[in-house]
Amino acid sequence: MAKVKKHNVLIDMTAMSDVTVLLLTFFMLTSTFLPLEPVRVTAPASILEFKVPEYNVINILVDLQGKVFVSIDRPEVRMKALEKMSDEYGVTLNDRQKKAFLEQPFIGVPMNRLPAFLDLPLREQDEAMRQYGIPSDSTNNQFINWVRTAREIDSEMKITIKADQATPYPLIETVMKNLVKIKANRYSLITVLRGAPEGF
């Protein structure tokens, strides 16, 4: 019997590597990181296909219990808003706390708890934030002050509301009523896409 010659099959992976590097570059350049949200909410579905505004946005997050969290995307606006708010509520922050404030994407604690909250490591902040939320009742409406201050700094800022689909309406209503109070009548509700029905 003739001996079968052993072939050493070597596949050249260089081309493959080229392709993956290209793809990787593409994904790295096009990506924007998902902001870490303190609470997980499921947005309701809608057929509308308008995309979320990307820049200069005040995002209001409402959880199932009606706790309100606010994020302001531009750091310079966020910093100015913090300065104004801490003046208003008589809270003093040191430089380290201010830096920590910029690192945390969401604002979600009452002003008097802010210094202690910012001293926590970033990892523990989410857990702490979940317990509080920004007060938005009529006696102590810090939520609307944050939004108003941000809009005073830049009146072009757009407002988006993201809420869980099972949130009872009265909780959403308080947020909406508050916005109407500061004459922010136009805003967007964040939804997820569902297919439009045929023929409309």
Add this chain to the structure above:
Amino acid sequence: MANIDTGGGKAQKGKPKKITLRVDFTPMVDMNMLLITFFMLVTTLSKPQVMEIAMPSDQKVEEDQAPKVKESKAITLLLGGEDKVYYYPGKLDESAYSDYTVLKETTYSSNTSNEGLRSILLERNENAVNRMRELKLERAEKGNKMPEEEFRERSKDIKGDMNALTVIIKPMSTSNYKNLVDALDEMQICSVGKYAIVDVTDGDRFLVENYKTKGAYGAAHLAPRNQ
């Protein structure tokens, strides 16, 4: 490709031996694939959508400046709990409050064959729906060459027509956020251009309670004054 020849020609004495340097790229590919997977998962490729809404201002409007709406072309939706919608057409007289049958119940069903919210709205807004459909067809025939402004302008005309349907949405405290978004979504689907989110009045609450108890509540309680 990934190999380098060092030396060449015949092996000579004193010269280094011919070595073929081959670099194996397989681990590199593995690592890249892992990184790609990571980036694909953490990025927001499919960004969430938004629904633009404009809420009415809380300032009082003068009587003569308030928008006039044809009574026959108005419908009020009361969003109740357990995904139910109650609706009544036009404006209710005070005498009509005692009759529980003025209110009708429906669901958010998108099935156009049964009496869901969509079929009700479509039926009442037939004119605008058909005209919108024609407009979209026209745009499709032109191969999407119709400028966006023209399309927007014309659809605004159709939806803002005097005879187009006006919907008043009143979410009750038992409803949830999804109900509101569903109702607003229905406005888009059924080409309703004129709609508003309005607070529930005592009269509305009375109507729903009366409807649920099939008139028993209305017999025991007095209907509130119409606002």
